[in-house]
Amino acid sequence: MSKTRAVNPRQPKSIPKNDEPEYVFDFRQAMLARGLSVRTRNAYVKDLTSCQATSLKALPNWQDKDVIACLSQLSSEGKTARTQARMLSSLRQFFLWLVNTEQRKDNPCEKIKTPKLGRALPKDLSEADVENLLLAPDMSTSLGLRDKAMLEVLYACGLRVSELMNLSLEQVNLNAGVLRVTGKGNKTRLVPLGEYANEALENYLTHARNDLVAHLKSGDCQAVFLTAQGGYMTRQNFWYMIKKYAKLAGIQKDLSPHSLRHAFATHLLNHGADLRSVQLLLGHSDLSTTQIYTHVATARLQALHEAHHPRG
Incomplete structure (x- = not known):
């Protein structure tokens, strides 16, 4: 365990940009402007990167069939319904941003149903x-x-x-x-x-x-x-x-x-x-x-x- 002394609250570091696509950088800046925390911004970037890795087509050009193919690929890789639902939520937010900034006219996630999740109850501590x-x-x-x-x-x-x-x-x-x-x-x-x-x-x-x-x-x-x-x-x-x-x-x-x-x-x-x-x-x-x-x-x-x- 680290012996360094932190005189300020420890905050998570942003995911390094590493030559990320311009659309990811712009979306990152939009999230920052909305006041989202570093942890939340990192989660969105990580999810979008994972989704992009399932297709050769650039993410901003995806249609609903590409989103469905992405979810199918994630399922075949053994990703849980909860993980798929989270990634679909990230995609929804990303495309909603594109629509709001007039970079596209539709949200391809709009009619795609979220994978059904079992209700995870908190552990009962007496x-x-x-x-x-x-x-x-x-x-x-x-x-x-x-x-x-x-x-x-x-x-x-x-x-x-x-x-x-x-x-x-x-x-x-x-x-x-x-x-x-x-x-x-x-x-x-x-x-x-x-x-x-x-x-x-x-x-x-x-x-x-x-x-x-x-x-x-x-x-x-x-x-x-x-x-x-x-x-x-x-x-x-x-x-x-x-x-x-x-x-x-x-x-x-x-x-x-x-x-x-x-x-x-x-x-x-x-x-x-x-x-x-x-x-x-x-x-x-x-x-x-x-x-x-x-x-x-x-x-x-x-x-x-x-x-x-x-x-x-």
């Missing part, structure tokens, strides 16, 4: 599992206090991992018990911390963060959560951390950093929260994205009914 996970860090060390605060905040607020990694001191208001979080599309939302997360965060900021700052020899890092070297953490840092604590807590499920965000939403719904409120807390722009958690909650209720009802 409240007991979460409790064991939150108790796993060693509270006698600075890193343990940091890790405890990170886990508590992630579960209490349902943050995306990137939101947690990039959280700065100015976004924290312990007196009001809220975080001002900047999510996808640079949208800002206020998220309540709750008693346990507020206490864990205050404990870390008061008793541990200064110990980590002491390792930072230059620069002024405003990150709330610091590495042992005093800089910004990465998604990989946190991935290793949650795997370690899941093992200590005796959790057999394969956890990811996103697992606590899933648990946050599912447990809120299990305890009677309404879907709209959960949507706002998660920072979802579309309610349909949040609705997947109702399926998790329903599945859990059905399992409980079958296990405990005399006629289950």
